[in-house]
Amino acid sequence: MPPVINKEKCIHCGQCVDICPMDVFYGSKKGEFPIVRYPEECWHAEACALQCPVDAIDFRIPLTLIVPVKKLPHDAMS
Amino acid sequence: MSQSQFTISRYDTDFLCIGGGIAGLMAAINAADSGLKCIIVEKANIKRSGSAGLGNDHFICYIPEVHGEYETFIEDVLRLQNGDRLRQMGPEWARKFFFKTNEIVKMWDAWGIPMKHEGSYYFAGHSLPGRTRAFLKYNGRDQKSVLTSQAKKRGVEIHNRRMGYELLLNDDGSVAGAVAVDTRERALYVYHAKAVLLGTGLVNNLWPFCSRGSVGATPDMLNLTADGRMMAFRAGAELCNLEMPSLHSGIKYFSRNGQATWEGVLRDPSGKPLGPFLDAPNPLYGDITMEVRKEFIEESNKEGRGPIFMDMTGLTEKQMETMHHWLRQEGNYTLLRHFRQEGVDLMDTAVEFATYPLLMPPSSGIVFNDRSETCVPGLYAGGDEGYGGIAGAAVTGWWAADAAAEYVRNKKTCADTDADAVVGRVVQRFNAMLDRESGAHWTEALQALQNITWDYCGEVRSAAGMEHGLSHLRRVHEHALATLKAENPHELSMCLGILNLYELAELMFEMALERRESRGYHKRADFRLPDLRLNGKKHYIRKDGNHNLMSWR
Numbered sequence A: 001m002p003p004v005i006n007k008e009k010c011i012h013c014g015q016c017v018d019i020c021p022m023d024v025f026y027g028s029k030k031g032e033f034p035i036v037r038y039p040e041e042c043w044h045a046e047a048c049a050l051q052c053p054v055d056a057i058d059f060r061i062p063l064t065l066i067v068p069v070k071k072l073p074h075d076a077m078s
Numbered sequence B: 001m002s003q004s005q006f007t008i009s010r011y012d013t014d015f016l017c018i019g020g021g022i023a024g025l026m027a028a029i030n031a032a033d034s035g036l037k038c039i040i041v042e043k044a045n046i047k048r049s050g051s052a053g054l055g056n057d058h059f060i061c062y063i064p065e066v067h068g069e070y071e072t073f074i075e076d077v078l079r080l081q082n083g084d085r086l087r088q089m090g091p092e093w094a095r096k097f098f099f100k101t102n103e104i105v106k107m108w109d110a111w112g113i114p115m116k117h118e119g120s121y122y123f124a125g126h127s128l129p130g131r132t133r134a135f136l137k138y139n140g141r142d143q144k145s146v147l148t149s150q151a152k153k154r155g156v157e158i159h160n161r162r163m164g165y166e167l168l169l170n171d172d173g174s175v176a177g178a179v180a181v182d183t184r185e186r187a188l189y190v191y192h193a194k195a196v197l198l199g200t201g202l203v204n205n206l207w208p209f210c211s212r213g214s215v216g217a218t219p220d221m222l223n224l225t226a227d228g229r230m231m232a233f234r235a236g237a238e239l240c241n242l243e244m245p246s247l248h249s250g251i252k253y254f255s256r257n258g259q260a261t262w263e264g265v266l267r268d269p270s271g272k273p274l275g276p277f278l279d280a281p282n283p284l285y286g287d288i289t290m291e292v293r294k295e296f297i298e299e300s301n302k303e304g305r306g307p308i309f310m311d312m313t314g315l316t317e318k319q320m321e322t323m324h325h326w327l328r329q330e331g332n333y334t335l336l337r338h339f340r341q342e343g344v345d346l347m348d349t350a351v352e353f354a355t356y357p358l359l360m361p362p363s364s365g366i367v368f369n370d371r372s373e374t375c376v377p378g379l380y381a382g383g384d385e386g387y388g389g390i391a392g393a394a395v396t397g398w399w400a401a402d403a404a405a406e407y408v409r410n411k412k413t414c415a416d417t418d419a420d421a422v423v424g425r426v427v428q429r430f431n432a433m434l435d436r437e438s439g440a441h442w443t444e445a446l447q448a449l450q451n452i453t454w455d456y457c458g459e460v461r462s463a464a465g466m467e468h469g470l471s472h473l474r475r476v477h478e479h480a481l482a483t484l485k486a487e488n489p490h491e492l493s494m495c496l497g498i499l500n501l502y503e504l505a506e507l508m509f510e511m512a513l514e515r516r517e518s519r520g521y522h523k524r525a526d527f528r529l530p531d532l533r534l535n536g537k538k539h540y541i542r543k544d545g546n547h548n549l550m551s552w553r
């Protein structure tokens, strides 16, 4: 579920629903708590979170997108 | 079910821009300045839609007061990532293009897109150490809001959540407008227009992508589905070089374009730099190893020298902060959130990079000239429909409006168009998909397509494989047409986009069969050498009655 909306904070303004380029909140309405109807279509770029006036949107990163990272042996570099 | 389920509304305008990307917005702004009545039809919400929706940070341009002589500038630029593309367009095109970029940078800055960094023009990345830097770093995060308000200020109407689907033609073959379908309601729109610009962006998803399992996690947005290319083709315009794929690279799994914003060094697991250019990070130039040879990372993995990492170790705190700033200008918010959530500190931790699988580049697209005119009178195209990049979209969109203004002034209104026939046909198709009790989901159709493109027209190509693959693709396409099921208008727009990809894929197969040579990433197992007679030529395809005509020029 990419965007995760905090029920306590959300003021049902509908701005995330209006802005999302992929329309993952399809069917949600201003005045109601938004439903993430198509989470797998999310592009993960946070158009919604940038728009949200009360910072109510967090993200759960899908397991498939977790980036492989590594601390490289620094002494090999000069 | 009957046509009446769709509400139908009609509009009249001088200039219709299909796709509210950078090309569409710049075209509309310029056309409105020339006095044309303009409407932009946009599939999503124009403020955040398309490849530029969440921002960009590199704008290729020539600023005389920074670069000095144009001749010295262009000589270096031709050596870099964009060199081949510019050579294809020719020296006159390149000169006209770069002088226009200078004007646009200044225009954007005046409108409120900050084109300067700490008070001056700052060029960095995509460059050879010690040579000309042609990419201006700019703050593109909110560029589309700025351009949208400039368009609105000039009276341009913006119609969001409408997908342009089919062009309308006059009896004489000139363009007469387009039909669009709502992505949220069962509604259809008929736009009568004297001139039309196609600016629907890149083609995404023609081949399978590496982060399997998350359909939306592709380097560009999922809803960029070659709608413009296929509308153009069906209306009689030429497409070119569809069989010439390209490669890109970037962060692994969290796939995203914008690799040059990473200011570290590519290294193997022992810390040894992969390329010859840098042994410590250099934000001014960036490590262009990947741009010189896009498949380098994948090759290293296959040869057991990987995995390969982008390593920022050595950047100062201030440089790291600046790199984060640019990552945010380019829409990498969720990626940065991911690093925060995981406690990944880029000061001492490297991130793995990957060569992304085949993709269709902007140069495989609609054919248009230096006035952005296609061969269909009144039809223009710009941006990723045929050139590429932010500056490319801004300039070609602008040029389209210059030409369209002249065309519209001289255009007599035509008596009638094929509008009713087109409306009847599309409504029938849309209703069938919406009203079917059950059927294939668009993701199923997409995966079936990608299996076929990858297996028969992917990295390995041969006549026998492609002939067989094409006939199989046509069979699956028939099934898709007969079984695709859309629960609602959102799913309908996805189904229609995927069907456009099927049509485009068939043209790609035809063109790949016809190109009996190996060149670039078009690798024929049965024709291993390049056919030197084709050097400097492009491969074209257009519809001629019920046939597709191919040619070389």
Ligand SMILES: Cc1cc2nc3c(=O)[nH]c(=O)nc-3n(C[C@H](O)[C@H](O)[C@H](O)COP(=O)(O)OP(=O)(O)OC[C@H]3O[C@@H](n4cnc5c(N)ncnc54)[C@H](O)[C@@H]3O)c2cc1C
Binding pocket: B018, B019, B020, B021, B022, B023, B024, B041, B042, B043, B044, B046, B049, B050, B051, B052, B053, B055, B056, B057, B058, B059, B060, B162, B163, B164, B165, B199, B200, B201, B202, B219, B220, B221, B223, B224, B225, B227, B228, B256, B257, B258, B330, B331, B382, B383, B384, B385, B388, B389, B390, B391, B393
């Ligand atoms: C993450 C990322 C970073 C990038 N960084 C850079 C960079 O730093 N520098 C650079 O030069 N380039 C960069 N690019 C490429 C650049 O963004 C594109 O080349 C540019 O946006 C192309 O502009 P365009 O107007 O052709 O298409 P887009 O900006 O993609 O706009 C296409 C528009 O058409 C709409 N649309 C699609 N289909 C339809 C339809 N059927 N009906 C109606 N509307 C439709 C889309 O919703 C979209 O709004 C980057 C791309 C990405 C994805």
Ligand code: SF4
Binding pocket: A005, A009, A010, A011, A012, A013, A014, A015, A016, A017, A034, A048, A051, A052, A053, A054, A055, A056, A057
């Ligand atoms: S923008 Fe924020 S506050 Fe408004 S509906 Fe969406 S989550 Fe709720």
